[in-house]
Amino acid sequence: MTMKERLVMTFVLLVVVYTIVPWVATRIFAIGVYRKGKHAGNRIALTFDDGPDPAYTPMLLDLLKKHDAKATFFVLGSKAEKHPELIARMHREGHQIGIHNYRHQSNWFMSPWSVLRKQADRTAGIVASITGERPTYYRPPWGILNMLDLFLLKSYTVVLWSVMPKDWRSRIGSEKLKARMMERIKDGSVVLLHDSGETFGADRDAPAHMIAALDEVLAGMRQRGLAPVRVDELLENVPGRRLGFAKRTLVAVWMVWEKCFVALFRLKPVDSGNPLFKLRVREYQGKRAIELADGESIRKGDLVAELHLDNYTLFRLGLDSRSTVQLATQLIRRTRMLMPELCRLLLTDPQYRDVKGLYGITMIHRGSKQLGFTVVDLPEGLFASLTRTYLRILLYIIHPQGKERLKEKSELLEPKIVAISKNELKTRYIA
Structure with missing residues (x-):
């Protein structure tokens, strides 16, 4: 084997260890992350990524208030800076605020120190300056972590999801979205939704269909005895939650x-x-x-x-x-x-x-x-x-x-x- 071939093989191995191994560990085996609640007692968690959005987040907050439901918002620091009034409202109305990086960029293409300092810690500082409370829950964009994130992000609780209705595409429509959620949501579910359609791969008007569907879903969940709560409330009885x-x-x-x-x-x-x-x-x-x-x-x-x-x-x-x-x-x-x-x-x-x-x-x-x-x-x-x-x-x-x-x-x-x-x-x- 030539030196060039060895270098190529070493590079490929490093890429696999840095990207694919943590993906398998977290997305398939849920190692080091949370995807759902256990012993949830008829509780579920609605989570919203990519906001806050000046058009859709206020509508969503109004809807949650209408149904007396609590949720968790994994926000982008860059948007939180532009719309501090929405962050303040989320906090004031009892919702949980988590971190979704400063910008919507994949952790695979950043060094782990950049993820920690320039994305997670920076966003936590922005939210803390608005609400007085520093977020400790984190969700990476697209649910992707790199290998060293598993060790460097130890001050945060990493949360993925158990239900993904794929609401970022407007062609799905509110009726199909509603049917997916009603079928898949059950005790302990962590539901991935989006209150912004500005990120790569999303349709700008997709959140409008999500909000329309969610109105009926929240009414249906109440009839089934399911209570939407914050992620930290859902996970409070999970075995091992208080461990490092x-x-x-x-x-x-x-x-x-x-x-x-x-x-x-x-x-x-x-x-x-x-x-x-x-x-x-x-x-x-x-x-x-x-x-x-x-x-x-x-x-x-x-x-x-x-x-x-x-x-x-x-x-x-x-x-x-x-x-x-x-x-x-x-x-x-x-x-x-x-x-x-x-x-x-x-x-x-x-x-x-x-x-x-x-x-x-x-x-x-x-x-x-x-x-x-x-x-x-x-x-x-x-x-x-x-x-x-x-x-x-x-x-x-x-x-x-x-x-x-x-x-x-x-x-x-x-x-x-x-x-x-x-x-x-x-x-x-x-x-």
């Missing part, structure tokens, strides 16, 4: 791995309505037999139902836990509720007919003896070392204060084998 940007990104990446792990090893939930535990049948490979409290033993080659904690559920529980002990207490309570279902599954499902019992490895084993489990140390060796490292990494990622928890008493964080025989399950949990 880097930690949220790390959690999101791990959850993608979690989905891959579940699919790869074909884990099955114990209860589809309560995803705390998943199972798979496998042969026990330990060299040392596990002697259980009821006299049974699990030996190499025996079939076991391997128990796995659902890490997203664990993460959500960790958000509300002040300590690892409290997290363990919540897990014990939930596990106790699931034990009868676990027992019925092992006794009645043909795929578990030949298993000796339940088996798992966990660092959160405090109180498991109360439920009938035998708790034994992992045999020292490479497997124990790798397991210890893996589970500590897992705790760091999924626990909101994972770094602090790793500094607690080490005996509380030592992975152990927990196991219970099928006979013990039957004795304890079948009336």
Whole structure:
């Protein structure tokens, strides 16, 4: 390969890493960004990009007031400078103001420092000078981030969308736009709309059709019990919302791995309505037999139902836990509720007919003896070392204060084998 070819390949690789990788991470896997609300309680968020516009933004604000609806405006700093009275009105009427860059330019074609200082921070300063409140929510033009945006924009909450009716084209018309919104908007939706038609690719009169459609959509949403709120209100109950940007990104990446792990090893939930535990049948490979409290033993080659904690559920529980002990207490309570279902599954499902019992490895084993489990140390060796490292990494990622928890008493964080025989399950949990 010639030097020129190497340079071309290096350039192409850098372009891909700078542009395509963050696009896939954010737009497909929602890593480091928010696209919708969870546990929204019949709330949705209407968001409007590219304004303020002196012709259409006042009409839109009048419409929102008519329906007693709140919204979020991702504004351009250059337009906010020209129309401070519209920014002031948005703020006065209780709407949220976010940032959509100073000018409508793609982050792919700017250095990350330009995005931060000349686009986001500059616009935040302009809005703060008008309202007295500095915006902390950011949406990049066309939803496009570059690789370093994921790290440099850590002081902002990046919001994309879950519903895009494509309202920037006037040929769609208000009726078709209305039908799209009524069909796609549901609990937790973040809806992308535009109160200006001046940006590249948009039709100048498109917002008029959007406003006409939105009038009927807002009336229809009220009948369905959906309440339009600000983005910050929609996201207030999202798990992980109060975590730092880097930690949220790390959690999101791990959850993608979690989905891959579940699919790869074909884990099955114990209860589809309560995803705390998943199972798979496998042969026990330990060299040392596990002697259980009821006299049974699990030996190499025996079939076991391997128990796995659902890490997203664990993460959500960790958000509300002040300590690892409290997290363990919540897990014990939930596990106790699931034990009868676990027992019925092992006794009645043909795929578990030949298993000796339940088996798992966990660092959160405090109180498991109360439920009938035998708790034994992992045999020292490479497997124990790798397991210890893996589970500590897992705790760091999924626990909101994972770094602090790793500094607690080490005996509380030592992975152990927990196991219970099928006979013990039957004795304890079948009336």
